[in-house]
Amino acid sequence: MTSVVQSVDNVALLPAYLAAGTAVLVLLADLLVARPRVTVGTAASGALATAVGAALVGAGGERGTFCVPDGCSYLADDRAGLVGVLFALLTLGVLALSGPLLRDGRVPVGEYCFLLACSMTGGVVLGAAGDLITLVVALETLTLPLYVLVGLRRGSRAGAEAAVTFFVVSVVATSVTLLGAALLYAVTGRLHLRPLGSALTAGSxxxxxxxxxxxxTLLVLGLAFKVAAVPFHAWAPATYDGAPVPVAAYLSTASKLGGVVALLAVVQYALPATVTGPVLALLAVATMTVGNLVALRQRRMVRLLAWSSVAQAGYILAPLGALALAAGRGADARTAAYAAVVGYAVFFVLLEFAAFAGVVALRPAGADGGTVADYxxxxxxxxxxGAAFGLALIGLAGLPPGLAGLFAKVTVVRALTTGGAGWLALVVALNAVLGLAYYLRVTATLYAPGDAAGTTGTRPTRAVTVALAAATAVAVLLGFAPQLLLGLV
Incomplete structure (x- = not known):
């Protein structure tokens, strides 16, 4: 028997070490010091250190570890660095939004921060996953803590029901994903993504x-659950509305980002575009259309944002659905499709987080999202x-002055036309117009005459205001200078 020695690059693993170390330090801080501020400060410091580590490692070029002759299970490159930074900063932002919730006393601080740090660890590893096993394990490490976070608030029946719904549907989706991965291994005998793609090239x-x-098909459909693509979306509105608002913000951004990263990895490197293209195109059309149509009827704020995020997932999936046509148009068309997916996902995460931050800032401490009329x-x-919240909503709609959202939609439409999927670009444009109705309705409500009976009369906390301002400022900066982002894709 020939032994295989795997190479281990500890520098490449530094972001994962920092994220996992944050979870351990949070446990120790909660056990030994037992002061909420120390626990939250430990989690926040660890998230910031993880973001810095991911940025430094990602800027250092591609580094592979756990490598065998077939490939590497962990690849730290610029995209992995970008994903690691996003997950770490989202965790930091959610901690900032969680101040009023944690002071309410119905959520245990130590468990809350520990679960967030564990989920962050899964996201950081997911961005660098180089084989199907690492990909699935990282995705589940990202998702599993969220089941508990959704239902962690004491005495909340809605939270418990949302957690059970999320758990049951997620288990089924994970089983489908694992079955697809197992069948792929049975067909090809490979697990690493790039060798798997080589085995399934055209003509094979x-x-x-x-x-x-x-x-x-099974692998793609299982991963489609993570981005709440139709018809695997039913869990999202109920789960978001039943969860604490900061947890809903994390679900709508980090969890969805994880699904996008996983789908992009397997579609770009492993799976044949001739098979995935038609499936993803169908999912994209159904997702954006159903999401926008149902969002028009929503009266509760978090449910409206949940359905809008379903529609946004359709825009993200659209360039991947055009890959079957783009495959015949050269590497430039494929590169444009991948860049559009990453760019739109980043812009969506920033604007969606800003929208949820606006909800937290305008609602009483510990309250749910309320109805649109409450605003x-x-x-x-x-x-x-209110201006930052309105700018986030306008950006999600794709209108100026929300240049980040406008640029994101233009990038998607351009990638679709370059790839020869003009019909899909038309569907995206029509759905973008449809989405204007509810985004503008909410924005108009914010500035309508009358009292905001459902909002708090006190000033938002400083941490929430800073998180909202930071997300909005970064989105505005990237909207004016999108090359800063596309240079990393």
């Missing part, structure tokens, strides 16, 4: 096997917070 006899089509005139009472 393996593509003619019905088992290959079934395996690819009537809120921007007149809290001008800067």
């Amino acid at each position: 006899d393996l593509l003619d096997l019905p088992l290959t089509t079934v395996a690819v 009537r005139g809120a921007a007149r009472r809290h001008r800067w917070v």
